[in-house]
Amino acid sequence: MSDKTTSGIFKYLFDQNRPYSVTDIHMNLHKEYGKTAIQKSLDTLVEERKVLEKVYGKQKVYVVNQELHPKVEESELRSMDARIAQLTSELTGEGLALREAEGKLKALASSLTSAQAKQALVECEDDIREKTEKLSQLKKSSGNVTADDRRRVQDQHRKSLGEWRKRKRITNDIVDAIMEGYPKKKKDLYEEVGLETDQDVGVTLPS
Structure with a gap:
């Protein structure tokens, strides 16, 4: 495994900002890296807290640490x-x-x-x-x-909405994966892990 492989895997996860398994990454990158190299890179990134590992039964899913993405004041x-x-x-x-x-x-x-x-x-x-x-x-x-300020705000607003949608999709993907082996209802899972939906806090995702 090389630093180039690790940086390539991290860049892909950071840009996509959604959970993937080793097989997903292997196929999505057109088999540019072998599965063994991908797994070793992911293990390194997990140790460095750049990537988070989630285990669902026999499957492991990896997603970039959301703290590494810039925060936007809504x-x-x-x-x-x-x-x-x-x-x-x-x-x-x-x-x-x-x-x-x-x-x-x-x-x-x-x-x-x-x-x-x-x-x-x-x-x-x-x-x-x-x-x-x-x-x-x-x-x-x-x-x-100014016009530049307005464009900057509109660009930032679009970026924020994009991040909101990405993170909501990540959460939904993770919840759906957990629900495959979870014995109770989705509502019970939300209460158990302390997860609030947009509806719970009275927020609507802008169109």
Whole structure:
């Protein structure tokens, strides 16, 4: 066994982030490594706490230690998403109001007398100027959330959702594997190991 083999096995488990048996790894990597080399690499990684080993009957399953993946603060992402949504809504509303005022100005100018049109023009120009200034202030107030910041948050949000789905899938895979030899109901297993579902804590996985 070489360090290259061990690093290759670890990279595969880290990137996939789901449980696999030795046979799974052997087949998924197109038999690049022999089963004996894979097992020795996994034993080394387990000793180093980079990989966790789960035993279900006669089968052993290996999954990367989740502590090695970066943690994401969901509260921070939700706060920034809410701020972005608020500013976007306000900008959209002010833009619509501005276009409405401009349309009103054109309609009035085409149907009123010259004196009336001039008066309406002054009023509409004041209205447009007021809304334009407000729109400008809103744009400035959103300066702390730049386009790059927004893209970064959205990318991080997608990554977080991906990690959530992966970890939920890992948990479900492990639970399903345990249930094959578990004499009680799944609910009893959850209570026994202290496992809470999304529904238990009132959380819904975003679409």
